[in-house]
Amino acid sequence: MILLVERNNQFIDTFWACVMGGIIVVPLAPGITDEHRSKLFRVARRLRQPYLCTDRRIFARLAAFAADHALSDELERLKRATVFLDDLDDISRPGNLHTPSGDDIAFVQFSSGSTSAPKGVALTHRNLLTNIAGIAHGADISEADLGLSWMPLTHDMGLIGFHLTLMLMNCSHHLMATSAFVRHPQLWLLEASKKRASLLCSPNFGYRHFLKTFNDSKAAALDLSSVRILFNGAEPISIEVCREFLTTLAPCGLKASAMFPVYGLAEASLAVTFPAPGAGCSTVTVNRGTLGVGKAVESVSAGDPRGVTFVLLGSPVRGCEMRIASDAHAGLPNNTVGHVQIRGENVTGGYYQDLPATQAVVGEDGWLDTGDLGFCSDGGLAITGRFKDIIFVSGQNYYPRDLEEVLEKQIGMDLGKIAVYGVRPHNATTDEVLAFILYRGELSDFIATVKNVKRHINERIGIVVNHVIPITHMPKTTSGKIQRYLLGAAYQNGQFADVLAKLHDLELDDNPTVFDARNEIEKNLKGICEVFIKSKPLGVTDNIFELGTSSLTLAQIYERIEAIYPGQLEITDFFDYPTISELARYLETRLKLSHA
Structure with a gap:
């Protein structure tokens, strides 16, 4: 059953009704963009005639989208298997309690990057219970803890980390609407202060979002001395953001040792590595030229211009194994960059009804390739980047090919003439999104393309394209695959600085704007x-x-x-x-x- 609801109380009621009734839950975020609605239809096709649980308001948005995209027949089939929560008026009839086995699937997690070809991580009761035990042990969670989270329950950190784990550990916990945090970020820590929360969580962008509206005058209202762990995960971790957040809130009683940088993914039922509680943030700085797979990293000083600093993410949680492997899937020694692989009873057996995708990441020996690159030092795991080109923006990940397909369809661009890539500027907490367009005309005529690209990606996906760059050559492999990383490297080396400056001036001169409000x-x-x-x-x-x-x-x-x-x-x-x-x-x- 696809669970498509906006309110946390609706989610909790329906999620547990499904689990207790032996129904496999598939949580999806309703969202506000066409991409969210399109994803629902792609997921429904993958699941092969699922049920849907939603309300009539959300369904009306789906119907409008379906009418505009020739999906009305698919929607009609889905409607016949839809439970509308607003129509439920009798909850007195008891259900039939299902007793699962450890190997039964509890729910299927489609990650935030699951778009064109969605992959659903199938998590069994055994997977979840193993990882929950590892999380509780690794973070010293007890009944004395109290949690508060604004993370969406459609995200594994929100659902597994801050609901299932805390419930099974008999901890009181409070769930805050994500939209409330987005609109009023100060509310997060105000509530944590009032409720004396000991466990909080956020990705990097959430800490930054809070800091944007915080000032010293608001510090008097906060007492954060009860907070012992601030989970920081779900996207690459910035040590600068960690330090700024801790320093800013130190006068409110927040301990520097509370920051708890972690590594995990849905395929692991959430957690892979934790630091020791109370250890705070540790980092390692290495020469960026030594970060190739199979290379031994070279440590350099923090101020070295060749250096790149990584936050250390601790050691594997109980019940999970991890190794760093070569391209040939052989284990590598410490301080050597390679593919991060995991196995254990917390690790999924594969993707739901998708054997090819499963075989692509799970080896015969049971090791699952996370798609991340990293190395292990004496201080723990360091993640150096994605093996593929996933773009991280505001706690979500996006696949370049999906963004390219939107532009090909909406603007009529030919296949292979556009490449989208993400680069992380120094000290930033989110990627810059770059769109490279094969173009050989006059630069002044390119402005319309710039506007179209930015508008269509923004409207349909909900993210900002920072720069649209004309190129005269699209680098590709001999098999025809676009080498996006070469374009990203050229941008970071300043090769497009002149053309971007000219485009900026042309954009300012293009189409005189009406500035004065008329009423x-x-x-x-x-x-x-x-x-x-x-x-x-x-x-x-x-x-x-x-x-x-x-x-x-x-x-x-x-x-x-x-x-x-x-x-x-x-x-x-x-x-x-x-x-x-x-x-x-x-x-x-x-x-x-x-x-x-």
Whole structure:
């Protein structure tokens, strides 16, 4: 049963009803973009006639999407197997309690990067119980702990780490809506302070999101002396962000030893390595030129210009084995870069109904290739990067090929003439997203392509393309595969600096913008948007998706508008009215109808 709900209480009730009834749960995030809705249909095809549990509001959005994308027949088949939560009016009839075996599948986790060809990690009761025991032991969790999490329950850290583990350890825990954290990041630690939470969690971007709105005047309201562990995982960990967060909140009683950098993935039922509780953050700095697979890393000083610093992530949790392997799948010694592989009773037996994908990552000896590269030092595991080209943005991962396919379909670009890649700037907590386009015309004529690329990726996927770069040659292997990493390296080496500077000037000169608001509603909307959109002077006729408005920024803008005009707009209205002028006219119509 696909579980597609927005509210945590709905999720918890339905999740446990399925588990206790012997129904395999498939949690998916409803989201606000077309990509979320498209993913549902791809997952449904993979599952082969699943049930769906949702509400009529979410289903109406699916119906509108299906009508626009020739998916109405698929939706109709799915509707016949849909349970609408808003239609449930009698919960007095008892269900039939199912007693599972350890090898029964409890739920299937489709990762945030599962898009074009979704892969569902099948997790059995044995997998989960093994890893939960390892998590509890590795973090010294007891009934005395109290957890608080804003992580979505569709994410393995939110569901396994901060619900299943704490429930099985008989810990009180509080679940905060992710949207509440996005809109009001200060609420997270205010509630942690009030409830005397000892266990908290967030990926890097969440710590950074909190710091953006925090100031010394708010410190007096916080007492974080009860916090003993701050789990930090789900994306590459920035030591700079860790240190800034700890330093900023030290006056509130937060201990530096609380930061708990971890490594895990859905295939491991979440946790792979933990540091020792109370050890805090440890790092290692190595020469970036020694990070090839099979190479022994060379340690350098933290200030060495050749150096790159990694946060150390501890040792394997109880019940999980880990090794670093060569390209030939042979074990490698410490301080040698290789493929991170895992095995144990916590590790999935494979992807649901997908034998080829399973065989691609699980060897005959049982070792599963995580897709990550790293090395082990005396201080623990260091992850150096993904073997493939996954892009990390705001706690989510995206596959370049999926973004390329969106552009090929929406803009009509030919296959092999576009490459998308992510690079991590120094001290940043998220990747820059780059789109390289094969183009040999005049640079002034390229501006329309720049706007189209940014708008379509932003509208459909919900992330910002930082730069759209024209190239005259697309590097490929002899078999025709695009070598994206070469383009990323060229960008980082400054080879596109001149063309990007010229494009920036051309964008500013292109299409004179109407800056002046023409009425009170436009003035209010423009003032709100200007607080969050600062890439260029904002006009009322500018398309906000062409200016780099991420889904996070969109949620913040919507929250401010909702405070002034409550109940008049939905966040999805931005996709239909993407300029201030258009949105103002629509809002004006809504206000007139509500006052009539």
